Amino acid sequence: MATIKEIAQRAGVSTTTVSNVIHGKTKKVSPANIQKIENLIREMGYVQKMGLRVLNKEKSQLIAVVINYHKDFKDSVIGDPFYGKIIGFIEKYVQELGYYLMLYSAKDTDKIFQMVMGWDVDGVIAISFSKSNCEKIYQLINKPIVSIDAYGELDAGQENHVLNIGLDDESGGYLMTKYLLECGYEHIQVCAGRDNGVDHLRYMGAQRAAKDFAKKKQKVQFTALGMNYAKRKESYAWLLQRKKPKAALFFLSDLYALEAISFFSSRGVKIPEEIGIAGYDNISYAEFSVPRLTTISQNVEQKSSLAVEILMERINGVEKERENEIMLPVTLILRRSVQPQHEEK
Missing domain, CATH: 1.10.260.40 (lambda repressor-like DNA-binding domains)
Structure with missing residues (x-):
């Protein structure tokens, strides 16, 4: 060199x-x-050398991607197919623009606040934060920030400097629940780690579909699975115990749906003949499960590329008229893990 x-x-x-x-x-x-x-x-x-750029008060060429995760992972946050995919696409696009990616994930938001204050980054992409905490990051560093899948509302008196890119999650919950009801399932359990964040929006959509389409015998209820694998296994065993005819489980994460398919299949339960299972996200593994998973699809690459595009606009001082909330569409993907239920004679 x-x-x-x-x-x-x-x-x-x-x-x-x-x-x-x-x-x-x-x-x-x-x-x-x-x-x-x-x-x-x-x-x-x-x-x-990167250090010389910082000393000369030029742009650092560093983009921080920070993740405020809430569940426990079997391996790591990157081992989760959704986070792994979104980080991979963000890294691809920032690299093409001559930037470098710095990744930091934690449950404790204070640790994330300290990290972003301690590094001279040009901008931040915040994933899975509350909108209030996204705004706090902006106030701490006064650098451009774009959020992905932010949830909740701003605190009273907070301004909004952070554009969020999310999904039409309520519509996703609505689409899948409507389909399950139309298939003739009578007992639909909407399953998530907890009723919070984007999962809450998805459940709201499910409730709205139940109100619009449920017949007399059809019920839609919520089951909190827990935020770690041990608790989820207990929840799967509980769901198996309570299994009823014409029952379907709508998991608000494909990863949980795939865990459940494995759990039920290993105990001799036939899917979808004895119970229907559906997911949300359309991760890469969804089309390789046995049976293949019926799910709600989101375009993770579009979400990632748009986040990088908007962040770069703001880093370079380009002003474009945009809403502070961009909601990307979702699609119902029909596969084999759900099937129409026969009418009782």
């Missing part, structure tokens, strides 16, 4: 002149020398 000194020797100029060209301070440098130095930088493969 070339150094400034080596470039200066080849160009026949001082190291100060080379440094000035690298940092855009070219008022006192001739056009011929600028061209010569820029050609040598490309030819010799010079790469400026």
